[in-house]
Amino acid sequence: MTTLVASSRDLPHPGREEIRLEAVLHALSDPLRLRIVRELAADGDELSCSHFDLPVTKSTATYHFRVLRESGVIRQIYRGTAKMNGLRRDDLDVLFPGVLDTLLGAAARESRRLGGG
Amino acid sequence: MTTLVASSRDLPHPGREEIRLEAVLHALSDPLRLRIVRELAADGDELSCSHFDLPVTKSTATYHFRVLRESGVIRQIYRGTAKMNGLRRDDLDVLFPGVLDTLLGAAARESRRLGGG
DNA sequence: GGACTCGTACGATAGACACCGTAGTACGGC
DNA sequence: GCCGTACTACGGTGTCTATCGTACGAGTCC
Numbered sequence: 001m002t003t004l005v006a007s008s009r010d011l012p013h014p015g016r017e018e019i020r021l022e023a024v025l026h027a028l029s030d031p032l033r034l035r036i037v038r039e040l041a042a043d044g045d046e047l048s049c050s051h052f053d054l055p056v057t058k059s060t061a062t063y064h065f066r067v068l069r070e071s072g073v074i075r076q077i078y079r080g081t082a083k084m085n086g087l088r089r090d091d092l093d094v095l096f097p098g099v100l101d102t103l104l105g106a107a108a109r110e111s112r113r114l115g116g117g
Numbered sequence: 118m119t120t121l122v123a124s125s126r127d128l129p130h131p132g133r134e135e136i137r138l139e140a141v142l143h144a145l146s147d148p149l150r151l152r153i154v155r156e157l158a159a160d161g162d163e164l165s166c167s168h169f170d171l172p173v174t175k176s177t178a179t180y181h182f183r184v185l186r187e188s189g190v191i192r193q194i195y196r197g198t199a200k201m202n203g204l205r206r207d208d209l210d211v212l213f214p215g216v217l218d219t220l221l222g223a224a225a226r227e228s229r230r231l232g233g234g
Numbered sequence: 235g236g237a238c239t240c241g242t243a244c245g246a247t248a249g250a251c252a253c254c255g256t257a258g259t260a261c262g263g264c
Numbered sequence: 265g266c267c268g269t270a271c272t273a274c275g276g277t278g279t280c281t282a283t284c285g286t287a288c289g290a291g292t293c294c
Contacts, residue, residue: 235294236294237292237293237294238291238292238293238294239290239291239292239293240289240290240291240292241289241291242287242288242289242290243286243287243288243289244285244286244287244288245284245285245286246283246284246285247282247284248281248282248283249281249282249283250279250280250281250282251278251279251280251281252277252278252279252280253276253277253278253279254275254276254277255274255275255276256273256274256275257272257273257274257275258271258272258273258274259270259271259272259273260269260270260271260272261268261269261270261271262267262268262269262270263266263267263268263269264265264266264267264268
């Protein structure tokens with residue numbers, strides 16, 4: 001049976017007012033997490049955890065997604081068996097205008113500079 | 118005898134091309150280091166280490182200044198017995214346009230929001 | 235219900251981090 | 265040369281981080 005209710009289990013997210021710049025910067029200072037955020041920004045708003053092909057085990061990936069969620073960078077919701085991840089663009093843009101976009105731009109630029117993609 | 122040469126001892130800095138965004142974000146994710154950078158941005162370009170009234174011992178302060186220098190955020194030079202610190206604005210603005218300014222703006226905004234200064 | 239998929243929880247671990255204290259070096263002034 | 269100031273280097277310590285493996289829970293499909 002399918003309903004329109006997303007799911008019963010939901011995960012603890014910091015409220016907008018609880019998001020701290022230092023925590024966001026710390027979250028983004030890890031290469032793996034920065035990559036996740038870049039993919040989220042590029043590919044749209046909702047991606048499942050398993051969409052990302054990360055060079056770590058699943059438990060490590062879970063850990064990184066949790067760091068991103070607890071720092072307020074992403075929002076996670078269960079949708080059936082998958083867990084969808086979305087950037088908290090709205091909140092971040094209100095709290096720290098321009099930060100997300102300039103950071104994403106800088107990351108893209110560096111990636112290009114270092115021969116990545 | 119005084120000469121115009123700044124000093125003989127000089128400290129290892131990463132070249133512009135070696136500065137990594139992740140390292141910069143990590144450097145700025147510490148409250149103490151973010152505070153140092155904010156003061157540097159506000160007060161002009163060259164401040165001695167002892168100018169800052171940090172709530173840690175001198176050896177810990179030395180450690181934080183080294184993290185900032187090695188990540189490419191600040192430039193340090195000896196000037197007599199003092200060690201002067203300056204933001205690497207030029208390099209950072211070329212590598213990551215807008216990042217430093219939006220980050221400083223976000224830090225100021227958060228500081229205001231949280232009742233600081 | 236049973237199998238399968240997706241993701242979690244927990245425990246372990248090696249390394250990094252933030253911090254201190256003590257001892258030492260470099261420079262400037264007397 | 266001697267002393268004070270500014271900062272460093274080194275060693276130690278407790279905590280946090282990133283990683284893994286194994287065991288488990290929630291949901292879907294047959």
